[in-house]
Amino acid sequence: MKIEKAEVFVTCPDRNYVILKITTESGLVGIGDATLNGREIAVSAYLENHICPQLIGKDAKNIEDIWQLLYRGAYWRRGPVTMTAIAAVDVALWDIKGKAANMPIFDLLGGSSRDGLLVYGHATGKSIDQLIDEYHKHKEMGYRALRVQASIPGIERSYGVSKDKSSTYEPATKGAIPEEENWSTEKYLSYAPKIFDAIRNKFGFDDHLLHDAHHRLTPLEAAQLGKSVEDFKLFWLEDPTPAENQESFRMIRQHTTTPIAVGEIFNSIWDCKTLIEEQLVDYIRATVCHAGGITHLRRIADFASLYQIKMGAHGPSDISPAGMAAGLHLGMWIPNFGIQEFMGYSEKMLSVFNVNWTFEDGYLHPGFKPGLGVDFIEDEAAKYLISRSFTNSSLNRRDSLELVSWV
Numbered sequence: 179m180k181i182e183k184a185e186v187f188v189t190c191p192d193r194n195y196v197i198l199k200i201t202t203e204s205g206l207v208g209i210g211d212a213t214l215n216g217r218e219i220a221v222s223a224y225l226e227n228h229i230c231p232q233l234i235g236k237d238a239k240n241i242e243d244i245w246q247l248l249y250r251g252a253y254w255r256r257g258p259v260t261m262t263a264i265a266a267v268d269v270a271l272w273d274i275k276g277k278a279a280n281m282p283i284f285d286l287l288g289g290s291s292r293d294g295l296l297v298y299g300h301a302t303g304k305s306i307d308q309l310i311d312e313y314h315k316h317k318e319m320g321y322r323a324l325r326v327q328a329s330i331p332g333i334e335r336s337y338g339v340s341k342d343k344s345s346t347y348e349p350a351t352k353g354a355i356p357e358e359e360n361w362s363t364e365k366y367l368s369y370a371p372k373i374f375d376a377i378r379n380k381f382g383f384d385d386h387l388l389h390d391a392h393h394r395l396t397p398l399e400a401a402q403l404g405k406s407v408e409d410f411k412l413f414w415l416e417d418p419t420p421a422e423n424q425e426s427f428r429m430i431r432q433h434t435t436t437p438i439a440v441g442e443i444f445n446s447i448w449d450c451k452t453l454i455e456e457q458l459v460d461y462i463r464a465t466v467c468h469a470g471g472i473t474h475l476r477r478i479a480d481f482a483s484l485y486q487i488k489m490g491a492h493g494p495s496d497i498s499p500a501g502m503a504a505g506l507h508l509g510m511w512i513p514n515f516g517i518q519e520f521m522g523y524s525e526k527m528l529s530v531f532n533v534n535w536t537f538e539d540g541y542l543h544p545g546f547k548p549g550l551g552v553d554f555i556e557d558e559a560a561k562y563l564i565s566r567s568f569t570n571s572s573l574n575r576r577d578s579l580e581l582v583s584w585v
């Protein structure tokens with residue numbers, strides 16, 4: 179199973195994706211998602227210049243050994259670009275192994291721990307009324323868990339709400355330079371409980387309700403928010419504060435029983451070591467795509483399971499359908515699985531990625547095709563040229579009324 183070719187593709191079917199394709203001498207093909215929102219070209223250059231040449235001639239069967247070689251052999255360990263590139267190789271090799279064994283990846287990992295993965299979608303609104311409509315539409319689609327975000331009166335642009343007329347939030351901005359936004363923590367903290375109150379009043383407590391603070395609060399503010407929304411029984415409050423200083427989550431924990439989720443920007447087990455060991459959070463949101471692939475995320479999941487912490491992977495549209503499928507396979511196996519984010523994909527996106535998963539009654543299943551179960555359609559991908567875009571900022575400028583700090 180010697181590797182003969184490793185190629186990188188960049189495409190933009192509505193949004194940018196980077197895909198690595200590995201081919202063995204015997205003609206088996208594996209794909210891996212190398213998309214890092216707003217930094218796509220950095221990862222594709224890293225793969226093309228530094229990783230692909232090193233893969234040629236290696237035995238595709240030895241996934242762990244190749245992982246260690248790329249991680250330790252680079253000398254410059256960790257970081258989002260490196261770990262996204264390693265993840266793409268890792269997933270492509272699992273795809274090949276699955277095809278060689280004629281098994282879906284979840285079977286190779288140890289088999290299913292469940293019949294399907296509970297997923298949560300996004301309901302967003304420029305007003306609470308619009309949010310209620312969107313929530314209703316998502317319930318009709320079958321979702322049993324929804325993340326709710328709404329515009330905060332007095333703040334020009336609120337995280338998680340689309341900039342144009344569309345009701346779908348897109349986490350990237352196409353254009354020449356990233357945009358900066360104004361922000362007021364004071365307004366957010368006083369309005370957020372009203373959003374959950376309106377949803378619970380209208381729809382009751384049967385569905386799982388989630389919310390993303392997108393790193394904008396200090397630990398004390400996060401503790402205040404968590405406490406003020408306890409009655410609404412959130413499934414989780416996500417990224418209440420930046421996690422570079424893992425110890426800062428102690429403050430939140432001491433003050434609220436609202437469950438906390440964190441980790442969509444983590445790329446290594448070291449990013450969450452203290453959070454896990456001290457049980458400072460309830461869900462880890464790291465993904466296969468950005469945290470070193472199935473091989474590394476499996477280690478994080480196992481470590482978290484020792485402390486009764488569950489996994490709740492990131493799954494916005496900036497994770498390609500190939501990356502989503504990798505997360506689904508791992509999620510089928512993970513004993514301490516919690517939930518998977520799933521925003522869904524446009525028709526154009528799905529014309530480039532032929533997927534095999536099914537969505538029913540709020541649950542996703544990766545399907546039973548050998549390997550990843552996703553075909554990358556190169557001719558279609560070639561139609562859409564990559565366009566410069568940026569991750570939407572999580573650094574908001576203070577407005578003149580701001581009383582507290584920005585992140």
Ligand code: CS2
Nearest residue numbers: 215349390442493494496569
């Ligand atoms: C978000 C993302 O899905 C989420 O929870 O936080 O929209 C995030 O902003 C993007 O993935 C950034 O690339």
Ligand code: MG
Nearest residue numbers: 390416417442
């Ligand atoms: Mg998030």
